[in-house]
Amino acid sequence: MRYLSSSLLFILLITGCGNQEGEKRRANDSSTQIQSSSNPVPTLASTFIEEIEDAHHAPMFFAHRAVAFDLKLSFAGKSRLTGRVTMLTNSTKVMVERNDGATVLFDGEKVYRYPNDTNWPRARFDVLTWMYFFAAPYKLGDPGSEMELLGRFPLDSDTCETGKLTFGDGVGDAPDDWYIIYKADSTSLLRAMAYIVTFGKSAEESGKAEPHAIVYSDYREVEGIPFAHRWTFTNWKQEEGVSGERGVAEISKVRFVENPEFTLPEGKVEVGM
Template structure:
């Protein structure tokens, strides 16, 4: 009986050691589990960024007004990587960003809001596809309520030397059901100090999404005052986005004419 007992104990420990070896052999498999996507990654995926970036260029019409007054009525065309932008106003003014500098191709006097217009409105349009661009920094934030609906949020800031206004920030609202971009609270530091801009943050709300070649685009933008304490505030303006389509630009589409005037920073 003693021999049988000791044999049983020996088999028990051998069995346990064998199980430990099998467990340790299986453990590395966990390293292949895909990480949970962040808010910006989820938004880019929900907006089908891959399909967007496969296209060469995109164009759209924008009819923008604030406080009941027309602010911008134009056609904006851009490469999907934002390295070239052309803004053609209905009054005949043409602005071009050639990848390095901004130019105005018409008019005797340079439009004081030229740089703001050619960068701001295309950025708002392409925002769902630019959330993980070089220079972006992210901080997850608590969910926030907006008009009775709960939204995931994350704060976007930028490394220095990123774009014209690296001190800007955005608080991104993500729709928890569609995972699309719902809104973005922001400050505008263009031509003013960040401390001054912090006193009047705004928010852009995206509505009426429409699919264009498997990519969703909002047809309505709404602008409101915004505060960290109260969220959505008084409505300030709105924009209608129409005639959205991808296209292949001609070789000289974004070329700058010889008589164009450079728009300085």
């Protein structure tokens, strides 16, 4: 959200009979204008975001301190990651615990893995990406992000209202990433996101990267809040929509955690960019 700023207006007093009441009225009018301009005017883009947030009950989500879910991720029929993700609802701390006991932690500033001899080549990507896909409906208005409405585009046999989410310089590990957000007409739930991944790639590689999409389905309520329990990763073209399944994520055991622990034993090692 962007807020309009107002500057102080000074009323010059002019001497003369009958001017005082007129000056008072003008001063009052100016004060009203200043007050009005200090309130952000809703835009179509902000309304688009708010409709998705409302559908996903954002205030109820953020009323909880943390949320956890089990993740079973596979691509091209091969297991990619199986384990548990725990995150603060404001995304400032995240932990991914694989079923083999290996763990990666984002403590708000740095990423660590444990034990130090763990074979986890994409640990940083995993701790920051899958939590983002899970919490996406609540992150569309994050500081440093901008939404631009694109109009209606096809998705499966339907069309959806869409918006493009981009990021300012220095935001996150990969500020050149972008997302195309698809909003379901009947429910305003997040239906899909097209995305480009530039993390860990050179500028030349990023320019050649092909976008893909994640389609959200099997929404189920947990304490009154809808969460997609199936993510389908596909190929994507804006004018054609999604095609061809590339991977699947099965989400289960979504639960809120009020006293999470984001600590690792001695022997953890920092994960660089």
